Amino acid sequence: MSILAELAYWQQTSLRVAAGLVAVLLPAGTLVYLYLFKMMSFMQSRLGPMEAGPFGSLQLVAEVGKWLQKEDIIPTRADRLIFGLAPFIVLMSTFLLVVVIPFGPDAFFADLPTGIYFALAVGSISVIGILMAGWASANKYSLLGGLRAAGQLIAYELPMVLAVVGVVIQAGTLNMQGIVVAQADGEIFGWGGIGNPYILTQFVAFAIFLIAVQAELTQTPFDMPVAESELVSGYLTEYSGIRFLLFFISEYATAGAFSAIIAVLFLGGWYIPGIDIDDNVFNVIGPIVMMVKIVLVSFVIFWFRFTMPRFREDQLQRLAWKVLIPLALVNIAATAVLKVAF
Amino acid sequence: MSSWPWLQSGRIGDPQTPSLGSLAVSDFLRSYLTVAIFGAVALLLAGGILSLGRLIRPSHGNAEKLLTYESGVDPTGDMWSQSNIRYYVFALLFVMFDVEAVFLFPWATRLEAYGVFGLVEMGIFILILLLGLVYAWRKGMLRWV
Structure with a gap:
């Protein structure tokens, strides 16, 4: 609180909003260029964009310029108001998700006492936006895609929430900073050399959360809502130009935000072992540490995306209800018993 | 801190x-x-x-x-066509488990304070909800056909 505490609330908030825009757009841009453009291309034995800038690094700028010039098409039969509102709601859900992510002891946007709980709550607002998009398009593909997305997102909401309970039991707090501190101060059976990053003691929860995030992002192998070969592009079929870009930004910004939440919950957040956690230097290196962890976690997410074939709808629901939810409940029970016993 | x-x-x-x-x-x-x-x-x-x-x-x-x-x-016919009833059933199941999760979080934050008593209490609560899942499973509601 050293430097920021002396500023007035509006000054602090202006700084936070500016940083928040960076925290939403920078990971989104990084993920799109690094993974969607380059990694996918290399995995398919091609080069990807090479013309705009060195190694195609300015391709993103070109893409945004292209989307800006596209004609704004709203089908005559669509419900104009809801059609227009849907991308706004999806983007807002992403921004609210980023609010709770801490990037350092003082470098946070809003330090809510119920941090992770709030994140899980606002993360599911995007379902409403997607359902609105699918319904308002007045398109058969869009309606099917919207319903599939809603069914999938609520089914995988549960394993995700239940996986977090295991972490909360270990940390004893819902606050994101508190979870980082608990991991830094933690010990694994009496050995506290690297703290206790929960990926080691909550590995089951980590695996469940990662799978659930994959489904929440509607990425392959869970991309039935936007399956090109069956539904054109699902709830996005009627969206073009800027309105599509808003969905696109929000999808990749959400991928970055969920990677950041995984980094906080399971990889120790902005803390790295070897430096005292009260050291103010974490306000400077914290964001860098977080960015590295975000890129590492999202590498795994995109790796799955480019490697796996698509599930069937019944396999998707079976995995959620018959495997992940019981597994998450067992994980909670085991964690609780161990927590009380030791 | x-x-x-x-x-x-x-x-x-x-x-x-x-x-x-x-x-x-x-x-x-x-x-x-x-x-x-x-x-x-x-x-x-x-x-x-x-x-x-x-x-x-x-x-x-x-x-x-x-x-x-x-x-x-x-395009032909009505765009807002009929859709599968399954989505509705899964939405109902979701509500049940989401309420469970709401009750789990306050307990999880203070587990050490509640100790064995809280553990047993919550064990019974989770067991009752698990019975609901098993019932839905047996009734074939989790099958997507």
């Missing part, structure tokens, strides 16, 4: 202290004001990009272009 007052006051094993502790209410409300500002910024950003595009994009709509897309042929 002076930066996070509620972490100190809400120390585990001291069930009497409310978890917000000495944190001033205005700070608490202000952090939610920041949240609201972030939401507004998201809307402004989306609106800003949309109106920026309006300055440079063409607008030559005609009846064919604004037709609903249906793989290149003229």
Whole structure:
């Protein structure tokens, strides 16, 4: 609180909003260029964009310029108001998700006492936006895609929430900073050399959360809502130009935000072992540490995306209800018993 | 950890202290004001990009272009067609388990304070809900056909 505490609330908030825009757009841009453009291309034995800038690094700028010039098409039969509102709601859900992510002891946007709980709550607002998009398009593909997305997102909401309970039991707090501190101060059976990053003691929860995030992002192998070969592009079929870009930004910004939440919950957040956690230097290196962890976690997410074939709808629901939810409940029970016993 | 007052006051094993502790209410409300500002910024950003595009994009709509897309042929029938009842059943199941999760979180934060008593109580609660899942499973509601 050293430097920021002396500023007035509006000054602090202006700084936070500016940083928040960076925290939403920078990971989104990084993920799109690094993974969607380059990694996918290399995995398919091609080069990807090479013309705009060195190694195609300015391709993103070109893409945004292209989307800006596209004609704004709203089908005559669509419900104009809801059609227009849907991308706004999806983007807002992403921004609210980023609010709770801490990037350092003082470098946070809003330090809510119920941090992770709030994140899980606002993360599911995007379902409403997607359902609105699918319904308002007045398109058969869009309606099917919207319903599939809603069914999938609520089914995988549960394993995700239940996986977090295991972490909360270990940390004893819902606050994101508190979870980082608990991991830094933690010990694994009496050995506290690297703290206790929960990926080691909550590995089951980590695996469940990662799978659930994959489904929440509607990425392959869970991309039935936007399956090109069956539904054109699902709830996005009627969206073009800027309105599509808003969905696109929000999808990749959400991928970055969920990677950041995984980094906080399971990889120790902005803390790295070897430096005292009260050291103010974490306000400077914290964001860098977080960015590295975000890129590492999202590498795994995109790796799955480019490697796996698509599930069937019944396999998707079976995995959620018959495997992940019981597994998450067992994980909670085991964690609780161990927590009380030791 | 002076930066996070509620972490100190809400120390585990001291069930009497409310978890917000000495944190001033205005700070608490202000952090939610920041949240609201972030939401507004998201809307402004989306609106800003949309109106920026309006300055440079063409607008030559005609009846064919604004037709609903249906793989290149003229769209037929009602666009809001009937859909599978399964989605409704899964939504009902979701509500049941989401309520369970709401009750799990406060218990999970203070587990050390509640000890064995809390463990047994919650074990019974989870068991009852698990019975609900097993019932739905046996009834074939989890089968997607």
